[in-house]
Amino acid sequence: MVHFDVLTLFPSMFDGPLDESILKRAQESGRLSIALHNIRDYTTDKHHVTDDAPYGGGGGMVMKPEPIFAAVEAIVTREEDVPIILLSPQGRLFTHAVAAELSHCPRIVLICGRYEGVDERVRQHLVTDEISIGDYVLTGGELAAMVIIDAVTRLVPGALGHPAAVLDDSHAGGLLEGPHYTRPAVFRGWEVPEVLRSGDHGAVARWRRQQALRRTLERRPDLSAQADLTPRERELLAMWEGELHSQDDAEGD
Ligand code: ADE
Numbered sequence: 001m002v003h004f005d006v007l008t009l010f011p012s013m014f015d016g017p018l019d020e021s022i023l024k025r026a027q028e029s030g031r032l033s034i035a036l037h038n039i040r041d042y043t044t045d046k047h048h049v050t051d052d053a054p055y056g057g058g059g060g061m062v063m064k065p066e067p068i069f070a071a072v073e074a075i076v077t078r079e080e081d082v083p084i085i086l087l088s089p090q091g092r093l094f095t096h097a098v099a100a101e102l103s104h105c106p107r108i109v110l111i112c113g114r115y116e117g118v119d120e121r122v123r124q125h126l127v128t129d130e131i132s133i134g135d136y137v138l139t140g141g142e143l144a145a146m147v148i149i150d151a152v153t154r155l156v157p158g159a160l161g162h163p164a165a166v167l168d169d170s171h172a173g174g175l176l177e178g179p180h181y182t183r184p185a186v187f188r189g190w191e192v193p194e195v196l197r198s199g200d201h202g203a204v205a206r207w208r209r210q211q212a213l214r215r216t217l218e219r220r221p222d223l224s225a226q227a228d229l230t231p232r233e234r235e236l237l238a239m240w241e242g243e244l245h246s247q248d249d250a251e252g253d
Contacts, residue, residue, distance in 0.1 A: 087141030
């Protein structure tokens with residue numbers, strides 16, 4: 001069970017993506033709940049202003065600290081051990097490991113930044129963590145919050161119909177997943193690998209592991225270098241690496 005409190009200036013952005021498929025079912029079965037809080041509701045001035053010009057000049061607007069502090073303080077007390085996460089391109093990078101870590105938290109607060117940024121005092125005195133979903137700049141933290149809600153929820157026990165699916169995920173074991181096939185056995189002349197149709201579960205498992213290793217080496221050598229592998233798998237990897245390099249050399253000639 002995980003509960004997200006999302007602070008945003010655009011709550012309607014969350015309509016739709018969270019109301020379909022697995023996230024919808026997770027909410028219906030009580031494994032996920034999401035409360036959207038409009039930061040504008042926590043302003044105290046007549047015009048409900050949430051942003052202002054930056055001190056020192058320059059372009060863009062900065063989100064004011066008061067409504068953000070007021071919203072968080074209305075939702076959680078300081079004594080509660082709840083992560084208060086600011087979504088921003090300056091945060092630590094969101095990975096499978098971070099999703100797994102968050103999936104153990106019963107409650108998470110996500111603050112979606114907008115405009116040029118958020119007053120630095122929010123970062124210094126309110127949030128406990130800052131997360132980026134990648135090295136690019138979005139127009140705001142809302143899409144990042146949805147990505148986090150999605151990735152964390154599918155790790156909550158029972159959220160996916162088939163628990164083994166989580167263990168086999170790309171990234172879960174430090175490797176990308178290998179290829180998948182379904183019927184028909186032959187499509188436009190392209191055949192499903194024989195081993196998958198053999199009924200030999202051991203052979204299937206070995207083939208899948210090898211395919212995952214190979215794919216990870218080819219696409220994400222940074223991941224295969226760090227993965228938890230057996231000595232035999234390391235040997236295989238070294239052999240393939242040699243092959244790939246000699247291919248590169250041949251192509252370079
Ligand atoms: N807000 C703007 N860009 C972002 C990013 N890359 N990750 C998280 N929040 C963001």
